[in-house]
Amino acid sequence: MRGESVFPELEQLLPLVSKPIQYVGGELGATVKPWDTASVRWVLMYPDAYEVGLPNQGVQILYEVLNEREGVLAERTYSVWPDLEKLMRDNGVPQFTVDSHRAVGDFDLFGVSFATELGYTNLLTALDLAGIPLSAAQRTTDHPIVVAGGHAAFNPEPIAEFIDAAVLGDGEEAVLEITEIVRRWKAEGSPGGRDEILLRLARTESIYVPRFYDVDYLPDGRIQRVVPNRPDVPFRVHKRTTMDLDAWPYPKKPLVPLAETVHERFAVEIFRGCTRGCRFCQAGMITRPVRERSITTVGEMVKQGLEFSGFQEVGLLSLSSADHTEIGDMCKGLADQYEGSNVSLSLPSTRVDAFNIDLAQELSRNGRRTGLTFAPEGGSERIRRVINKMVSEEDLIRTVVTAYSNGWRQVKLYFMCGLPTETDEDVVQIARLAHEVIKSGRAATGSKEVRCTVSIGGFVPKPHTPFQWAAMDTPEVIDNRLKLLKQAINSDRSLGRAIGFRYHDGQPSLIEGLLARGDRRVAAVIREAWAMGGRFDGWSEHFSYQRWLEACTNAGVDIWWYTTREREESEVLPWDHLDSGLDKEWLWKDWQDALTEYEQDDCRWTPCFDCGVCPSMDTHIQIGPTGRKLLPLTVV
Amino acid sequence: MQRVRVRYAKRGPLRFTSHRDFARAIERAIHRARVPIAYSQGFTPHPKISFSSAAPTGVASEAEYLELGLRERVEPDRLAKDLDEALSPGLDIVEVVEALTTDSLSDRLTASHWRVELPGVAVSAAAEAVAAFVAEQEVLVERLFKQGRRTFDVRPAVHSITPVEGPDGSIGVPCAILDLVVRQVTPSVRPDDVLSGLRAVADLDMAAPARVIRLSQGTLTPRGEIVDPLALDRDAAVVGNRLT
Numbered sequence: 001m002r003g004e005s006v007f008p009e010l011e012q013l014l015p016l017v018s019k020p021i022q023y024v025g026g027e028l029g030a031t032v033k034p035w036d037t038a039s040v041r042w043v044l045m046y047p048d049a050y051e052v053g054l055p056n057q058g059v060q061i062l063y064e065v066l067n068e069r070e071g072v073l074a075e076r077t078y079s080v081w082p083d084l085e086k087l088m089r090d091n092g093v094p095q096f097t098v099d100s101h102r103a104v105g106d107f108d109l110f111g112v113s114f115a116t117e118l119g120y121t122n123l124l125t126a127l128d129l130a131g132i133p134l135s136a137a138q139r140t141t142d143h144p145i146v147v148a149g150g151h152a153a154f155n156p157e158p159i160a161e162f163i164d165a166a167v168l169g170d171g172e173e174a175v176l177e178i179t180e181i182v183r184r185w186k187a188e189g190s191p192g193g194r195d196e197i198l199l200r201l202a203r204t205e206s207i208y209v210p211r212f213y214d215v216d217y218l219p220d221g222r223i224q225r226v227v228p229n230r231p232d233v234p235f236r237v238h239k240r241t242t243m244d245l246d247a248w249p250y251p252k253k254p255l256v257p258l259a260e261t262v263h264e265r266f267a268v269e270i271f272r273g274c275t276r277g278c279r280f281c282q283a284g285m286i287t288r289p290v291r292e293r294s295i296t297t298v299g300e301m302v303k304q305g306l307e308f309s310g311f312q313e314v315g316l317l318s319l320s321s322a323d324h325t326e327i328g329d330m331c332k333g334l335a336d337q338y339e340g341s342n343v344s345l346s347l348p349s350t351r352v353d354a355f356n357i358d359l360a361q362e363l364s365r366n367g368r369r370t371g372l373t374f375a376p377e378g379g380s381e382r383i384r385r386v387i388n389k390m391v392s393e394e395d396l397i398r399t400v401v402t403a404y405s406n407g408w409r410q411v412k413l414y415f416m417c418g419l420p421t422e423t424d425e426d427v428v429q430i431a432r433l434a435h436e437v438i439k440s441g442r443a444a445t446g447s448k449e450v451r452c453t454v455s456i457g458g459f460v461p462k463p464h465t466p467f468q469w470a471a472m473d474t475p476e477v478i479d480n481r482l483k484l485l486k487q488a489i490n491s492d493r494s495l496g497r498a499i500g501f502r503y504h505d506g507q508p509s510l511i512e513g514l515l516a517r518g519d520r521r522v523a524a525v526i527r528e529a530w531a532m533g534g535r536f537d538g539w540s541e542h543f544s545y546q547r548w549l550e551a552c553t554n555a556g557v558d559i560w561w562y563t564t565r566e567r568e569e570s571e572v573l574p575w576d577h578l579d580s581g582l583d584k585e586w587l588w589k590d591w592q593d594a595l596t597e598y599e600q601d602d603c604r605w606t607p608c609f610d611c612g613v614c615p616s617m618d619t620h621i622q623i624g625p626t627g628r629k630l631l632p633l634t635v636v
Numbered sequence: 637m638q639r640v641r642v643r644y645a646k647r648g649p650l651r652f653t654s655h656r657d658f659a660r661a662i663e664r665a666i667h668r669a670r671v672p673i674a675y676s677q678g679f680t681p682h683p684k685i686s687f688s689s690a691a692p693t694g695v696a697s698e699a700e701y702l703e704l705g706l707r708e709r710v711e712p713d714r715l716a717k718d719l720d721e722a723l724s725p726g727l728d729i730v731e732v733v734e735a736l737t738t739d740s741l742s743d744r745l746t747a748s749h750w751r752v753e754l755p756g757v758a759v760s761a762a763a764e765a766v767a768a769f770v771a772e773q774e775v776l777v778e779r780l781f782k783q784g785r786r787t788f789d790v791r792p793a794v795h796s797i798t799p800v801e802g803p804d805g806s807i808g809v810p811c812a813i814l815d816l817v818v819r820q821v822t823p824s825v826r827p828d829d830v831l832s833g834l835r836a837v838a839d840l841d842m843a844a845p846a847r848v849i850r851l852s853q854g855t856l857t858p859r860g861e862i863v864d865p866l867a868l869d870r871d872a873a874v875v876g877n878r879l880t
Contacts, residue, residue, distance in 0.1 A: 007649065015694045015845035020652040026724045028664075256664060258650070258657045258724065310664030310722065342681065 003035030006093055007101040013087040021259045022050035023084065025098035028256035028309065031067040031074070032100050038073035040183045042066055042175070043097055043107040043144065045077045047114065047122035048538060050098070053078040054255060055263040057317070058113045058150060061250040062171050072179055075099040075107075079122040080129070082535055088129055095129035104130035108182055110144035111175070112163075114152035117515035118508070118538040120159055124530040127162065134527065136164045136211060141193050145201075147178070154239070154286050155463040155575040158518035158526060160210035164194075165201055168208065168578060169239030169286070170272070172248050177204060199232065208237040208578060215520055215574075221561065223519060223572040238579045239286065241619050245272060245293040249301050256309045265313035265346070266305040270298055270330070271623075274319035277600045278377070279388045279590060280416065282462035283319055286580045288613040290604060291622040295326040295333070299630040302334060306343065313344045322351040322359060323604075325624040331362040333630025339365060352376055352391045357402045369407045374399065375414035379430030385597040386421050388590075393433065397440050404441040404450050411437070411452045417485075418459040418478050418509065420470040420594065427481040430454060431488030438498045453500035454489065456482060458509030462516050464580040466590035468573060471566040472513045475545075478506030507545035511537070513563045514552075519574035522562065524555035581619075583612030637674050637684075638706040639735035640715060641866055643699060650726030651696035651849075658727065659687065662702070665722035671715065672708040688742045688853075692826055697850035698730070699748075701865065703741055736872035744865040745820055747795060747856035750827050752814040753847040757840065762812030763799045765838035769830075770797065777832040781823070790833045793818050793825035796860060819856060 014020035035041070044063055046053030053059065059076060066074035075097035080088065088094070095104040104110060104126065112123055127134055132143050139146075148156050148166040156166040167174045178201060185197045192199075202209040212233045216224040228235060242248055254266050271292040274284040293301075302314050314334070321327065327347075334345055345363040352374045360372055376391050378384040384391060400411050415430050434454050441450035458478060461467045482503050490496035514522060529537075529551035536542035552559045567573065569588055576584070586609075590600060603609055604623060614620050646653060653661070663683060666673050675681035684705030691697040712732040720729035735741070754762060769775060775791040795817040818825050827848045834840045854862040864870075 011649070012844060014652055019654075020694060021650075021654060021657050024649045024652050026650050026726055028668075028724055258653050258661055258727075260657065260660070264660070307668070310666070310668035312663075312667065342675070 002106040003041075003100075003102050004106075005101045006096050006103055009091065009093045010088075010096060010101060013084060013091060013093065016087060017084045018081065019259060022078070023080070023096075023098060024258070025101070026258055027054070029251075029253040030099055030255060031063075033067070033073045035073070035102070037071070039071045039186060040073075040109070040179045041107045042072070042074040042109045042111055042179070043077055043102075043104050044074055045104075045110065045112045045126060047112055047119035047126065048079055049081065049536070050078040050257075050259060051261045054257050054259075054261045055267070056113065056115070057251070057267055057269060058115075058171060060255055061248075062111065062175050063255075064250050064253060065172055065248075066175055066179065069176070069179070071183070075102060077104055077126065079126065079536065085125065085129065085535075094131055095126050105132055105144065107144045108186070109147060109178065111147045111149060113150040114148060115150050116538055117152050117158070117512055118543075119152075120515060120526050121530045121534040121537055123159065123162060124527065125535060135161055137161075139164070139194060141190055145182070145194075145197065147207075149174075151282060151286065152516070154282070154578060154580055155516065155518075156208065156210065157215075157520050157574040158515050158522040160520050161523040162526075164198060164209065164211075166208040166210070167240065168206070168237065168580065170242035171240070172242045172250070174206065174240045178207065199230075202233040202237075205234040206238050206240050209233070210520075213577065223574060225572060226574075226577045236577050236579045239581060239617065241617050242272075243291060243619060243622065245269070245291050245622075246297045249293075249297055252301075252304060252308075254305055254309050254311070256311070263315070264311065265315045266302070266309050266311040267315040267317050268298055268301045268305065269293065269318060270316050270321055270324050270327075271318045274323070275603050275621075276320055276323070277388050277590075277602060279386070279466040279594050280377070280419065280459055280462075281319075282465050285465045285582060287319070288581065288611065289619055289621045290323075292324055292326075292624055294624060294626045294628065295330050295630055296626070296628050298330060299333065299337075312342055313346060315346050315348065317348060320351055321347045322353075322356050326626065327359060328355075329629060331359045335362045335365055337630070348373070352396050352399050354399055354402055357399065357406060360403070360408075361406060369409070371410045371412055372403050372408050373412040373414065376433070377414065377416050378419060378426065379415055379428070379433055380426045382597060383419055383422055383426040383429075385599055386594050387416075387419055388594070388600050390599055393436075396433070397436055400437050400452070401440045401444045405444050409449050409451060412455055413437070413452055414455050414457065416459045417456050417481055417503070418473045418506065420461075420467055422473070422481075424481055424484055427485050428488045430456075431485055431491070434489060434499050435492060435495045438495050448498075451498050451500065453502060456485070456501075456503035458504055458506055460509050460512045460516055463573065463575045464582055464587070466587050466594055468517065468587065469567040469569070469571075469591055472510060472563045473506070474564060475506030475510050478509070482506075504540070508537070508540070508543050510559070510563055511543075511545070511548045514548075514559050517574070518562055521557060525551045525557050528555045579616070581611075581613035581617040583610065583616070586611050638709045640704050640706065640710070640712055640732050641735050641741055641869060642702050642704060642716075642719070642732050643730040643866060644702070645728045645730050646691060646695075646697045646700060647726045647728060648696070650724060652694055653727065654693040655687070655690040658690070659685070661723060661727060662719075665719055666704075668722040669715075669718040671704070671719065672706050672710065674705040674707045688745050689820065689824065691850045692828070694845075695827065695848040695850060699850055699853045701741055701745065701853065703735065731866065733866045733869045734873060736869045741865060744855050744863075744868075745853045747817055747819045747854070747862055748850050749852045749862055750814075750816040750818065751849050751851055752816055752827050752831070754812045754814070754831075754842055755809060755844040755847070757812040757842055758810045759799060759801070759812045761840060762814065762834075765834040765840040766797050766799055766814065768838040769794075769834055772837055775833040775837055777829050777836055779823075779829060779832070786823075788823055790825045790829045793821045794830060794833075795819055795856065797830065817856070817860065817862070
């Protein structure tokens with residue numbers, strides 16, 4: 001019977017696996033509804049381990065938005081570790097939800113949120129364990145409609161074969177619209193089968209159904225065109241934008257897990273979108289325009305969220321939280337309110353200026369000044385102009401010294417390696433910068449105790465960014481630069497000892513690059529890598545570069561053509577028919593500006609520079625200040 | 637500072653909660669229920685919660701214990717209700733009493749009463765293994781400790797082990813049930829160590845994982861009874877009430 005619990009079978013396996021609690025559910029905030037009370041049933045997945053997937057805001061928000069509706073039911077599933085996967089296969093236990101332990105294959109819709117392309121193999125594991133054919137073409141009305149979302153869905157072509165649909169952009173309203181379409185179709189007796197429901201979804205013009213589009217290729221392998229293969233679907237599919245975040249104050253009832261997860265805190269998104277214009281940043285490009293949540297809504301969400309969850313930490317999240325127009329009052333107000341309560345507040349701080357330190361001081365009144373993070377991203381002024389991260393070296397040193405002088409002993413500096421036009425010299429400059437930071441810090445504090453950690457991430461060019469045309473460097477080049485950097489850091493032993501160095505090698509980035517900018521032909525690589533045992537590719541202990549290279553060979557795909565090849569302006573990109581609102585001509589111009597090291601301002605404070613998003617999406621910047629304070633003053 | 641002693645249960649699917657998981661959950665529940673928990677002094681204050689020996693992950697329990705230090709006096713029954721509501725169903729508060737005695741709660745927990753279900757094991761096979769086990773003076777088993785593999789004797793800690801009648805045959809699958817009283821010793825002897833012992837002495841075949849539940853914990857009397865560890869505090873409260 002559909003919707004029945006598989007827990008009795010699963011229960012037999014749990015004593016045999018590590019951390020069984022992650023498969024049991026029972027979180028505060030979880031909703032369990034009787035199967036028959038719903039006419040549309042969703043299963044939502046974050047395709048990684050529970051400890052990473054559970055805190056995901058996107059899934060939590062959609063889970064709550066859907067479950068608040070009568071007649072709609074949403075449950076969650078996460079990737080199972082290989083130990084349980086094997087036992088499930090041996091014992092015929094299907095992919096299950098953690099809420100009611102129902103089989104994933106029983107649901108109407110299977111929504112999967114991709115924050116990173118390295119989760120693609122985990123999608124295949126889940127589909128396979130759920131008994132859902134990997135190829136969308138082989139599915140019948142008995143199978144769930146597989147819908148991809150999240151940032152990676154802005155180029156779902158490499159997984160087009162495995163999904164039925166993709167939603168671009170914000171999900172709050174999209175899931176409700178999809179729910180309504182499916183509800184009606186089911187109420188009518190599911191006319192026309194799978195094709196009909198997918199067609200109804202595609203006609204919204206904001207849900208991409210890959211099967212209704214054909215891709216033609218040129219003799220040299222580039223794409224000639226992507227066109228609808230039937231007359232009644234749109235040429236381009238547009239992203240969704242949720243306006244007025246105050247009207248969508250989710251999560252209201254955050255999920256509080258029993259298992260340990262990567263973020264043990266109540267997270268409030270204080271704004272969505274970012275127009276700083278960092279050219280490497282896909283998130284900043286595809287989530288425009290900036291939409292702030294007001295100080296009063298944030299204050300209420302924090303209060304309710306803490307009361308509901310019992311969490312002791314609040315994270316004020318966004319792509320650049322210090323940029324909120326009311327951030328000063330917000331931090332001060334929250335610090336006042338929770339002073340002496342053991343509640344700690346955190347602000348992922350990536351902006352490099354003194355204002356950030358003021359905020360951090362407010363948030364650490366309890367005296368715990370453990371660490372501050374800044375993200376200059378590039379080691380030389382030149383490369384920072386290329387990536388449009390407008391931080392001068394002077395600013396950076398002054399900011400870090402201010403932090404040291406105010407009691408912080410440890411700062412973390414984030415950089416990227418493998419950026420377009422980057423030379424060995426640009427990367428070695430990171431060492432000089434770190435040395436300056438320590439020298440100035442020692443001078444200002446008179447102490448040898450100051451430390452900094454240099455953390456390096458590999459650059460991956462992403463669709464819908466000015467760097468979508470850029471060539472990647474090979475892992476050998478990246479690894480060599482990191483080696484040079486390490487030598488440069490340690491060239492002065494006294495300074496080197498005060499500097500921690502953390503990095504990832506270049507191999508996972510190359511595979512991420514293949515998957516990020518791939519087209520439909522890359523699906524064969526994913527299928528092959530998965531068949532060869534590929535699981536949890538975002539985890540270094542599970543990732544295998546060799547396996548991916550072999551999978552490329554077996555699938556007849558030239559990985560270098562997709563990664564280290566620079567694209568030309570006229571090339572049709574696999575995602576050109578997917579509309580993020582960004583004008584392709586503007587993106588090209590911004591790419592040319594990058595190559596000539598010309599910077600672009602932020603449209604919140606300077607005139608519009610015509611990136612194209614607002615007019616094409618009929619949206620506008622929503623920022624304060626509202627002039628209101630955090631909470632009404634109460635009479636003591 | 638008021639001290640209260642809490643008995644709680646770990647039931648059903650939530651028996652897979654590890655001790656660390658439970659420690660986080662109870663701390664959050666304390667904040668949700670606005671329990672006036674006392675904090676330790678120092679740079680990183682910790683809430684005053686002390687746990688007594690926890691049942692292993694995957695083992696259900698009707699009798700786990702912890703003690704809380706409170707900055708304000710709270711009515712124990714009220715606290716039990718509030719805390720229970722703030723915890724996930726399956727982690728249930730059974731009873732709260734005010735600590736009116738000064739000896740440590742952990743010292744009172746000298747033995748545990750376990751019920752062990754062995755799906756797929758015939759009652760007769762279990763009975764034979766138990767008889768063989770009881771006849772031995774020493775039963776060595778191996779377990780993986782943090783320091784590595786270690787062999788130790790489980791026999792002395794087992795106060796009693798008895799096969800009891802179960803739903804054998806009624807559901808088609810045999811299921812032997814053992815009633816087990818084990819003393820609290822170091823290194824602790826857990827029910828799965830005793831099962832390892834049965835395997836060692838009688839080669840008992842247990843294909844399916846055992847289902848284990850701790851029924852009670854307390855002070856083992858010479859007559860083999862387990863005394864409720866909260867009884868002393870409960871009695872003191874009654875006496876106290878009579879005096880006022």
